[in-house]
Amino acid sequence: MKFTTVIIFIMIITVHTQSCTDEYLINEQSQKAATPVKQAKNFKNIGDIPPPVGYERVAYNQNTFAIWLRQFPLRENDTVYFYYGYPKTNQTWQYKVLDISTGKKDLQQCADAVMRLKAEYLFSRKAYNEINFLTSQGKELSFLNYVNGRRCNARRYASVDDHFNNGEATISHDCLMGFLENVFTNCGTYSLKLMGKSMTDYKTIASGDYIVKVGSPGHAMMVADVVENKQNGKKMFMLLQGYMPAQDIHIVKNLSNEAISPWYEIENNEWINTPGYTFKIAELYKWK
Numbered sequence: 001m002k003f004t005t006v007i008i009f010i011m012i013i014t015v016h017t018q019s020c021t022d023e024y025l026i027n028e029q030s031q032k033a034a035t036p037v038k039q040a041k042n043f044k045n046i047g048d049i050p051p052p053v054g055y056e057r058v059a060y061n062q063n064t065f066a067i068w069l070r071q072f073p074l075r076e077n078d079t080v081y082f083y084y085g086y087p088k089t090n091q092t093w094q095y096k097v098l099d100i101s102t103g104k105k106d107l108q109q110c111a112d113a114v115m116r117l118k119a120e121y122l123f124s125r126k127a128y129n130e131i132n133f134l135t136s137q138g139k140e141l142s143f144l145n146y147v148n149g150r151r152c153n154a155r156r157y158a159s160v161d162d163h164f165n166n167g168e169a170t171i172s173h174d175c176l177m178g179f180l181e182n183v184f185t186n187c188g189t190y191s192l193k194l195m196g197k198s199m200t201d202y203k204t205i206a207s208g209d210y211i212v213k214v215g216s217p218g219h220a221m222m223v224a225d226v227v228e229n230k231q232n233g234k235k236m237f238m239l240l241q242g243y244m245p246a247q248d249i250h251i252v253k254n255l256s257n258e259a260i261s262p263w264y265e266i267e268n269n270e271w272i273n274t275p276g277y278t279f280k281i282a283e284l285y286k287w288k
Contacts, residue, residue, distance in 0.1 A: 043096060046072050046238070046251070051227035052260045055236060058206070058226045066207035068121045070225055073099040075248075083108070083246040093275040094250035095262035098240065103177075106246045107184035111192050111220040113242025113249045114210050115183055118287070119143075123176050131176075133183050136190040146179040147171060189218035196285030202266055205237055209286050211272065211279050219277045224251055227263065236263040239274060 043049050047070040051057060060066040075097045080088045083102045100116070102108050108116060115133055122131045131143035147170070192212045199205065205226055212220040224238040239262075240251045254261035256273045264272060272279040 042076055043074055045074055046070050046096075046098075046224055048074075049096070049225070049238070049251075049262070052236060052263055054231065055227040055229050055263075058228050058235070060207065063125070064208075065118070065121050066226075068124065069117070069207050069222075072117075074251075075099045080248045080250050088247060093252055093255075094248075095238075095253045096251045098249045098251070100249055102242075102246055102248055103181075105181070106244075107181060108242055108246045108249075109184075109244045110242045111188045111212070111218075112180075112184040112246075113240070114192060114212075114220050114222045115187060116180060116242075117222060117249075118208075119176065119180060119183075123173070128171060131179070133187050134191050134194045135186040136188050136194075138194060139186075141179075141183055141186065143176065143179050146182070147175060189214045189220055192220055192285065195288060197288050198282060199284040199286055202281050202284055203233070203235060204286075205235060205284065206286075207237075209284060211239070211284050213277060213279055213283055221252070221274065221277075221279075234265065236260065236265045238262050239264060241274075243276075 047057070057070070058066075060070075078094060078097055079091060080094050080097060081102070082088065083104060083106055100120070119131050119133075122128070128143055128147075133141050135141060189212050192210060193214050196210065196212070199209065205223060207223055207225050209223040210220055211223070212218065219241075221239045221241040224240040226235055226237045228235045238251055240249055242249050251262050252275050254264050255275055257265075264274075266272060266281060270281045272281070
């Protein structure tokens with residue numbers, strides 16, 4: 001019985017850790033000697049981070065995910081902490097830290113951070129019926145189904161319209177976080193691939209898009225903001241990430257090109273080199 005229990009435990013751990021696994025120890029050791037980048041100023045939100053010379057922010061419609069991200073608050077303290085409250089040994093990767101919780105469990109890792117921000121945006125818009133994610137096996141996890149399953153002590157609603165008209169008060173942010181724990185446990189990098197469409201033209205890159213390397217280990221990051229040079233049409237972008245073990249979501253530096261950090265540009269070799277991972281352009285995705 002003891003042997004069977006151990007095997008089951010290992011299988012459960014494997015489901016969630018398909019993203020970011022094993023890379024943590026490798027990267028923590030390899031990046032300790034990385035050249036430190038000048039400390040960022042005390043910007044209040046992502047939109048305060050200045051673009052490179054000659055670039056300006058891409059215009060987006062109001063109330064979009066891109067604008068919501070641009071207005072997302074940043075912490076004054078640029079230190080990244082693990083979910084259990086201790087700071088990372090390696091503090092050379094982050095440019096700024098987003099002012100958002102990590103939780104008390106080792107759940108909100110890389111793909112989870114991408115889904116967390118998407119869910120928070122939809123929740124802020126009260127688009128509860130759009131807060132849906134796919135497990136790695138393709139099963140849909142629905143926020144409204146979670147609510148209607150009485151897991152938030154809410155009554156069962158006859159319809160979505162009834163839900164919005166009469167039952168809105170039963171939906172809370174605590175309820176959302178309970179749902180997301182279920183998402184974090186059952187979803188990963190495979191989920192993001194299922195929920196996205198590969199970017200055929202990287203010049204269409206926009207805030208809220210994401211980059212994902214599927215596998216075990218794998219990794220995922222989100223495009224935090226995009227700027228454009230009106231003279232030549234070139235674009236640059238910022239990236240944010242969660243990581244393993246679960247830790248503060250942060251905007252990453254560009255350690256390959258400190259002159260434009262934290263901004264990135266796609267080179268002719270079609271690779272994106274970030275702290276800890278190298279991605280192909282083909283691994284850029286848009287939400288379906």
